[in-house]
Amino acid sequence: MTITNQSLHEQQKIQSTAQQLEERGYRVVTEPSKSDLPFNLGGYLPDLIATKDEQGIVFEVKPSFKRISIDRLQNIAEQVASHDGWRFVLMTLDDESEEVLPLDRKDFPYWQDLQSRLLKVDTLIQESLFEPAILFLWSILEVLLRKKAVIENVPIERLPANNLLDHLYSRGQISMDQFEVFKDFLKLRNKTAHGIITPTDATGEMLILANHTIKSLVKEWELEDPFSL
Numbered sequence: 001m002t003i004t005n006q007s008l009h010e011q012q013k014i015q016s017t018a019q020q021l022e023e024r025g026y027r028v029v030t031e032p033s034k035s036d037l038p039f040n041l042g043g044y045l046p047d048l049i050a051t052k053d054e055q056g057i058v059f060e061v062k063p064s065f066k067r068i069s070i071d072r073l074q075n076i077a078e079q080v081a082s083h084d085g086w087r088f089v090l091m092t093l094d095d096e097s098e099e100v101l102p103l104d105r106k107d108f109p110y111w112q113d114l115q116s117r118l119l120k121v122d123t124l125i126q127e128s129l130f131e132p133a134i135l136f137l138w139s140i141l142e143v144l145l146r147k148k149a150v151i152e153n154v155p156i157e158r159l160p161a162n163n164l165l166d167h168l169y170s171r172g173q174i175s176m177d178q179f180e181v182f183k184d185f186l187k188l189r190n191k192t193a194h195g196i197i198t199p200t201d202a203t204g205e206m207l208i209l210a211n212h213t214i215k216s217l218v219k220e221w222e223l224e225d226p227f228s229l
Helices: 003-023 070-081 111-126 130-151 161-170 176-193 201-224
Strands: 027-030 048-052 055-062 086-092
Touching (some): 003 027, 055 070, 070 086, 130 161, 130 201
Antiparallel strands (some): 027 048
């Protein structure tokens, strides 16, 4: 994609986001100036701001998640979140979701719900139903990663799961051993999703290891969550 095409796609993303927000009753300002911001963000200017009922959203739109300084954007996200009713959203052309509103912790399952889902995976494994177990377990891991990103105020919850893994590992939220297990499990999940998995003893062993690792991570992150539910 050329720079010109990148700019065009970014502008289309900004305009489509603005339109969706306006349809939901938000007042939207694209390419705002400093005077349009309700509070000081230093020299940072977002691509779009939206306000409604004393709440607001600050949007940064990028053509790709590559070459993005997550640390810088997390700092901005924390500044924005320090103001009641305000959230920061990073949007890219690679986003997994077309939803424009920011995700909140209330949008995710409680920790107990995740543990209950993992018990269902146990049942599937015991019955040697490996394919549904793999797909269900991956869905649990993916929602777990996005939940953690929101809790930590790291604006990466919309990224593809593979990139979520990379970022959370680089930030020390996931250990090297956990990371390697999840990367191997992702390969297994992709084969399963494309119908090319052949159930073997190795498949069962990988599934059991991933299941155990995810259970441990749920318990670990629940203990770290100051608002654990």
